[in-house]
Amino acid sequence: MGGFWFTEKQTENFGITMKINKTLHTEKTDFQQLDMAETEEWGNMLFLDGMVMTSQKDEFVYHEMVAHVPLFTHPNPENVLVVGGGDGGVIREVLKHPSVKKATLVEIDGKVIEYSKKYLPEIAGDLENERVEVIVGDGFMHIAESKNEYDVIMVDSTEPVGPAVNLFTKGFYSGISNALKEDGIFVAQSDNPWFKADLIKQVMSDVKEIFPITRLYTANIPTYPSGLWAFTLGSKKHDPLKVAEERFHEIDTKYYTKELHNAAFALPKFVKDLTE
Template sequence: MELWYTEKQTDHFGITAKIKQTLVEEQTDFQHLAIIDTVEFGRMLVLDGMVMTTIKDEFVYHEMVAHPVLHTHPNPKHVLVVGGGDGGVIREVLKHPEVEKAVLVEIDGKVIEYSKKYLPEIAGELNNPRVEVIVNDGYMHIHENKNTYDVIMVDSTEPVGPAVQLFEKGFYQGIYDALKEDGIFVAQTDNPWFKGDLIQKVNQDVKEIFPIVKVYQANIPTYPSGLWTFTMGSKTVDPLNIDENNIPELPTKYYTPRLHKAVFALPRFVEDLVNPK
């Protein structure tokens, strides 16, 4: 008998993958968690019925959260990752030798525990001495640590369950206050095919707080529609003013110095969302 997992991405559309086995399934204190082994994409982390990451395509998301912002900031020594308990963003952050300390604040300790066990390729740097792992509410951590971080990365699920408050204007104001005077933040902001209204709202909220706001994109096949956006808010530095010739080559699979500016070139229908006429 064949077993298939289907993520219902909208009321009328979904993606499906053939399953080898279910490695873990648990209702945590915050969400339903499963790790399944699929034929096409390998081991897959699923939270509340949504694909968070897979062994095959995880590098795209994790690289694109970390590297554009870290190559924009002039000297990112102290970095915060909100969410991201699978450890993939932390792994990419640590490729930057100038980062002295990376703090991960994940509300659900079970995500960390099971990622270490079943997704070691992704979570392998969570025990690095440059990393501090805190199991707590990222929203509260932001508001309790003012003027602390050079870069803040929000690696959240979609705005459901415990992640709802991570898409609110008050959270972005808290991020602004938690950043130093030249600080930059980035957040994943979903896809323009199904969540255009979300992208538009986040962009408007962030523009009311940060003087420089840019949206960029990447292709992630297991995420809804495959086209994914990220929103960067900066206090002083424009990512488009960075000289790509000064960006060092890192061991990446998606991000390159030549891609740094290119990802900010948006299709017109996405441009219309972030810069409505």
């Protein structure tokens, strides 16, 4: 493996490693180490604090699965909030839903937005859309100040280290509940069941105390630890497993399908056990 390689130690004793053609930008921002690089296998990639955030080649999985599961579950999502997600990928997917009148992005690190626009244009391009409001600020505070406002809230954060640590607390989920309308839905990325079983257990347990309907679903993301990513969904009224057939409309995706919407909730036995 001569030449430039980037290695992410996903645990103390396991990692992935990828050939780098060049670094595109490296900076210690006010919040985290931001690296953008051109990889041979995955196209341009964004790393925060040494962890893979997104790549041009596999980004669609995460972004589609965060967005479409709650947006098809909700009968008429109009006002949507994305916390984190400065690369713009979730916003791009949100805008594929014609019912959405406004999508707000609250990203704490403006540099993530800046360099995603520059080096990941097909992901971040829709941040310029007229239906989108971009706020550079603290998502935790924004949630705390919002009441009965959003139909769907998506938490697209990093791991619970660095600036994202508050986003994995019961207080945050409670704030989200208040910020949602009476039939609102929220989704948060919840790491993976192979290396972070305790985290998933905790998040599910915390969210269950606040939302009447709580479900975990997964998707395969090859550049994320274990390749199996979990998402926690909390809903006040609508069940993602009881979406009316006619609710699904045509949508241009590479991962999400109507069938996969339901299948994503069928968990491997050892993951299901974490949720009970």
